[in-house]
Amino acid sequence: MKRIVLFASGSGSNVENISQYFQENSEVTIATVLTNKSDAKVLERCNRLKISALYFNRTAFYDSDCVLDLLKSCNPDLIVLAGFLWKIPENLIKNFPNKIVNIHPALLPKYGGKGMYGIHVHNAVKANNETETGITIHFVNENYDEGAIIKQVKVQIIPEDSPEDIANKIHALEYEYFPKVIEALLNG
Numbered sequence: 001m002k003r004i005v006l007f008a009s010g011s012g013s014n015v016e017n018i019s020q021y022f023q024e025n026s027e028v029t030i031a032t033v034l035t036n037k038s039d040a041k042v043l044e045r046c047n048r049l050k051i052s053a054l055y056f057n058r059t060a061f062y063d064s065d066c067v068l069d070l071l072k073s074c075n076p077d078l079i080v081l082a083g084f085l086w087k088i089p090e091n092l093i094k095n096f097p098n099k100i101v102n103i104h105p106a107l108l109p110k111y112g113g114k115g116m117y118g119i120h121v122h123n124a125v126k127a128n129n130e131t132e133t134g135i136t137i138h139f140v141n142e143n144y145d146e147g148a149i150i151k152q153v154k155v156q157i158i159p160e161d162s163p164e165d166i167a168n169k170i171h172a173l174e175y176e177y178f179p180k181v182i183e184a185l186l187n188g
Helices: 013-022 041-049 058-062 066-074 090-095 118-127 163-186
Strands: 002-008 028-035 053-055 078-081 100-104 132-139 149-156
Touching (some): 002 013, 013 041, 041 053, 066 090, 132 163
Parallel strands (some): 002 078
Antiparallel strands (some): 132 149
């Protein structure tokens, strides 16, 4: 049995999509979902989906081994950042080398780094009159959005696209490709 731990900070739409993708797969289980926001909508979503979900605070994440110990107890084959906004501490990266994966809503190295997430990315893409954007699925290292790229998928942007239109195109790519890449990584 392959075990996934998911991290999320927001609504959890990618968490639900990944959960549904693996629902019929008896070889894969979501061990737990971890969030850094006590009021994150992902907690409600996990409750509805009957997935274990836990909240942790900044101290547990950065100033102690609480989250590290929890992860070790889960024994994950893969740790997936599905809309998680905090920088991953070095102790997690060292203990889970090439096992932490993130999805970014742009074609890295463009539009990456601290503060570049969600609509902030799409506003920047629009402001720079880009003709394409996409998603980047990558391993996590000690720097925001600089880990080794696993897969990129592009989508065209037309001049009439608003940042919200761009976001919708990106979400469609995330929902289609993120679970498939996770599955490929789990299968080696």
